[in-house]
Amino acid sequence: MTDGFSGRAASPRDGRRIRNIVSVSFAFLAAVLLILAWVGKGITIRALEDRWERFSAERATAYLAAAAQRFGAEQRTIRILAVDLAQSAEVQEHLSGRNRDTIALFEAVARLSAGRGVGTEIFDRTGTLLAWEGMSGSEESTDVARALKGQLVSSVHSTPITSQLFVICPVTTPDGIAGAVLVRQTIGVTYPLSERFVGRRDLAARLSEELGVSVTFRFDAAAAPAPDDRSVSGVLYGIDSARVGSVTVLKPAQAGYLQSIASTFDQVTGAILLLLLLTSGVLAVRLILRASLARGAKAAGVILAVWGVRLLMIWAGVPSPTLVSGGIFDPAVFATTFAGGIARSAGEMAITGIALALSILIPGRLFLLRRLGEPPLRHRGSAAGRGILLLAAAAGIPLLLRAYAAVVRSAVFDSTLVYNDPRVVAPSLELGVMMLNLFVLSAAVAVVCAFLAAYVLTGIAGGSAGLARRLAWVIGGAALGAVSVLYGLLHPSPLTTDLERLGFILILVVWAWRLDRRARRLRDLVTMQNFLITMGVAAALLYPVLEGFVAEKDKDHMRFFAADYLQPVDGWLTTIVDEALQGFVDRETGPTLLDGDTESVERLAFSAWAGSTISKEGYNCLFLVTDAAGAPVSRFEIGGSAEVPRDLADVIATDDDRNIQVTDIGSGQGTVKVYSGTVPLRAEGDTLVGFARVVVSAEQQALFRGESPAILRGSLSGPAGSFLRPVIASEYRNGRLLASSSPLWPMNLPVPGEVLVAFRDPASPAVWHEEEIDGVRYETLYARPVAGSPRILGLSVPKPTLLVRLNALLRYLIYVAAIAALVALGALAVRAARGTPYAFTFRDRLLAALLATALLPMVIIALYARNEAAGRVLATAADRLDRETAAIALSLQQGAMDWRSGALGGGVAEMIAGELGTDFNLYLGNRLAATSRPELYEAGILDRRLSGAAYAGVVQQGKRFFVQTETIGQYTYAVGYRPLAVASGGVTAVVSVPTLYRQDAIDRQVAEQNAVVFGVYALAVLGILVIASTFANRIAAPIQRLTQATRRVAAGDLDVPLGDVRAEGEVGELVRSFGSMTEELKRSRESVRRFERQAAWSEMARQVAHEIKNPLTPMKLTLQHLRELFSDGAPEFRAQFEKGAAMIIGQIEALSRIASEFSSYARMPQPRLEPVDVNAVMRESAHLFDREEGISFNASYGAELPAVMADREGLRRVFVNIVRNAIQAMPDGGTVSVTTRKSGRSVVVTVADTGTGIPEDVMPRLFQPNFSTKTEGMGLGLAIVKRILDDLDGTIGIDSEAGAGTTVTITLPLP
């Protein structure tokens, strides 16, 4: 920046100019890119439209190649594993006969294929299966035989449910081919199971997602379909170059492809637009701050710029949901329609928070800088005006609290986040961002309310002191409390309780009292202590409000849940039955029924169920396919009891059209409503080939949704799944318990009398009641569909225990600590970036060392304890499995069923499982013979072969009980195995009990154990924090006091009291020595001062006498001369008189000036500190001399120079003095160069001349009073300058070279 003086480039200005050029260039570049993106989008889409046919064929061919390549890569991966296994030492030794330990072989196979998601089998040279691990599949005896002839075999085997890719590798030993290794992997799943269970095994689905185009594989001998208008196909080859199938890729549809191209351009445009908006915003704010505007105008401009950018972001839809979809920008996590979308997601709310902070902090800084040295609260105006303001401020607190509570309520009610999940230790990103949003908001509200409270209370206290002041504060605090209670009474929905408001006001009053006592200046507010207090108050404000709303939402949720289940579901169930029937038609069930192989026909019912909403929602149901004569050919049933299916079958036997029927089955209390429908299945030519029938049981779904295992659901969601605590649903009829989802609830349990009394009121649809069942306290919502209904639904959740509440509080405190640490780290980073890094004190380091020493072993112990606790839960589960397998084994052995022949039907197994209350599987040899959960095996996701490890453990090693965890996709569960029959040849049958259906409960138990461990250790950590902080304070306090004392001594203050410092040992000795040293220094300084005063007075007297004497002599001579002329009557007397009088007057004026200078030096006025613009003062000072002949000025004033706290007149005097000295040092003319700049936390001013320079011997005496190299003046100028700068905590330095010039450097500290 240049002004009226001729400018020359200075480096700080260059830096700013470069930054501006970069910013403008960046904005320009972004704007150009934006236009290019828009133009590019149009051109690209137009070009693609013009040559679409050719382009789509090329793309499809490229996709086809990519799909074939990926299939090849999958094969290679499996082949590498197969070869590794074939070459492993254990397999080689076993197959060559050197080691016949089968258990070791099982272990080796398990180890080598662990975590690969594959099935592995080892065959000997005769093709006999020796060991296995993981999933089984179809018998591949022909392919194994080929491998045993030395051929590497690769193929795919498909069933109606899955497709498996397998590679068989011959095992070659020195004696020749000794066996084969088969590795198989599922690459296709034809029904929509949750990815949690199948992982991402479907290759076609994965490729379709990655390529954005439909990819299908066909693994059969048929030739690849010929290309047509819609698709291209290619042949797939195995590793052995044999044909294994074909792949078909749909050509991209023009509209869809162009839409995706446009979407990609839109994403790029959105990203550029975002950058452009942000850059423009930063530039606009900088320009506004630099402009010559009033503070108010600047503040308004900044606010407009910030919110302009924010609103433009919302208008332009950036960050775009397609650019940053999901996560913190997902409205399903949090969204509110408030203010046109400024908080339509957690991420948007955070961005709005940043905009809000900027539009408060930047203008706030503009205004507050002026008042940094003033008391933070000052009351002006008339008493009446002040009274009104105080009243408004008092009312402002409850109003602000309500607005705040409304936001917190929205954060709870407009979100699906679980704020109080005791199982969660580290919050998710979404929860973390929302907590940060809420916490920052709480801190802002706390600060504003504290200022309001302080304003009100200091206003009430006025100028009183002592007891009167305390009393005024107490009365004022009570008045604030009364206003808040009154507000609660007057407002219909204050959103906070009286207790919450009163508690908060109490905290505010204490905080305001502290601020009033300690903060003398505004800058005193910006301290670490106040930061920590703000954090604490914000936490205290947020916790009860948040907890209150979470509890309210939980109860609300329960009411919705109850209403959902109580409302008639005819419409919904009719719809989903109809949809399932349509599914049969859409899947071309008729043609399959006519032409399909046996396996495909058998799977028809399951496939239709798997694709239906019924499976997603987990309804108990029956899917049935019959031939045209009504004979069942495919059946899938889930969740029904033995009686219901029989009744359902009776119902459906009469249906032969698409109409849905609603029928009551059973009678009295056991009545079950079922929804059934039938659709005819037709093949080509409209030939009737059979019927498909669907039956859904409504009552069963309502209470026992859990009967449909999560593993078989396409969706894991469900109303009950949304609850944090396990919900127990119970149904009462005529005042007695009819059914419950918990076995702990006794049958015929009566509805509590209070509930029945409450239900006498027809307007009361639901009642909350607390009760204790089996030693656990529950909160139960009793609800009924209509008044007078004999049917009552009870939804019970365990009441949170004290431990759970404590855990929640501790977890919350940990979040607060993490957020505070985050903010502190941010502040440290900002300081480091600004070149003023935070200097860690001795106390900080000591505290860090103590915490590290205490916490490190604690974390290790906590992790160990956590594992132990989880282990204990799992051990308990294993014990239970042990008992259950024993009970099943006993039941089978003592029963009359013929299980040894494998004739135990699914129905019998289900009956036994029902009696014993646990599911089980029965294996004969290593094959599944019976199961109480046939649907899991129908689905093909559970293996019909006994696990390899279980076979090795139970059959090979003869263990009486074996437990292991098994995995399906990402779902892990425990399975217990027990031998059932032991013949002379070994174990022939094994019974297993999986925890599949109750694994969620076990996982929950493990998580709760972890939460308890976390709670205990979090408490310990808090204790350590308090103890470590106390010790660090105590140990560091004497050192801190000593450091402060040293600083004061260095500044010349020797009156440092250290008598109250309590310290022992070396530190105590140091304190005492320091005290002695300062005493000695005081004595020495006093002697020096006395001597200096004496010398100064002598020198001053000498100087005064000398200066006064000088004019007196010419005055005396002139007067003597005039007297002689007068006596002589000389004619020239008159002329001489005039001349002499003028001379005398001049000398008297000189005497007067001398007196003034001494007076100025002796009586320097008290400085009046205020924010001063250094540039402005320097400009004014320099302009006084701009008419000096032969002198040219060269000025470079720093842009955006912050104001310094100084006495404006004093500073002007300093600058005038220095500039005048510079000019006087150049009698023959020259250049005075003036620069101002910001350097760290200071403003630096330099004044350089091209004069004669200052001799080296003179330099040390420059700032002494009465020293001067000039012929006139008292030599007090620089002494005065030094004194003014000392008062401002500033410095002055002089650098001079004889003959070259002098540079004076002045440093002024920033506030």
Added chain:
Amino acid sequence: MEPECRRVFDDVETGIREGRPAAFSQHFGPQVQIHLRGFEGGYVSSAQAYYVLENFFQGRRPVGVRLTTFGDTGGAPYGSGSAVFNARGNRESAQIYVSLTRLQGRWTVGQLNIR
């Protein structure tokens, strides 16, 4: 069926046809059970439902929407029908189910399924 219910169903049908949740979001209850294709579903607030639907329609342009079946069993009106969307160029068929709940004297959308 009450005229008020019919009006709600009409608004829902129009809103889905135009891909504009604002056309029927005023009928949402405080909590809506919402299930959409590609969205796991569950209870969300009316504000969330609005933005979730807005995002849903950004990825799917409605081609044809019709509520064909209406019922009013036990005081719980519902409507169901079908819709066809253009999802990145691919045609997607979906079934629609809307049920209403009486809340504070007016009929509100309690459940909305599009999948």
